Amino acid sequence: MSLTYKKADPLIHGAVKNLTCITRVDKQPHHEEQYYYIFWVSHINKVHISGGLNKNDVIERFKISAKEFDDKLELNEFFCKVCNKESNTAFSSLAKTGDKTCIDCLNK
Ligand SMILES: [Zn+2]
Known part of the structure; x- marks a missing residue:
């Protein structure tokens, strides 16, 4: 079976094999929006963190549904x-x- 991995973070060399969890970034007073950290495992099984993304960014870049976002969100x-x-x-x-x-x- 061949898997197609997603290249989600241009700053990180590696493609997403498994998005393991999403956590909330502590909200700063000057931030209007909620930002998230996304933890993911790459095609070579390295754990990476992507940050500075709001919910829509996460859904778009990691190509997940809103339901998957909620399922992966860990409070x-x-x-x-x-x-x-x-x-x-x-x-x-x-x-x-x-x-x-x-x-x-x-x-x-
Ligand atoms: Zn325990």
Whole structure:
């Protein structure tokens, strides 16, 4: 099976194999709009972050639907989905695989 990867970020060398999650950028007072970080895995399995994009930019560049955007949007990105504890390992797993599970729960 051949996959067609999307080239979504002109600043990053690599094509998008898997968009793992979208997180909100803390809103600055001078920003009218909400911006997002997009975590994605490239064709060589490297995790990248694209930033400075509003919702429409994300949908357009990453060629996803509004529903996919909502599905990938993660509001509590540091909290393990299993034990609900705050953990950097949950976040790192989310960014790499889209699965927000901490190392303790993964090792159970
Ligand atoms: Zn956990």
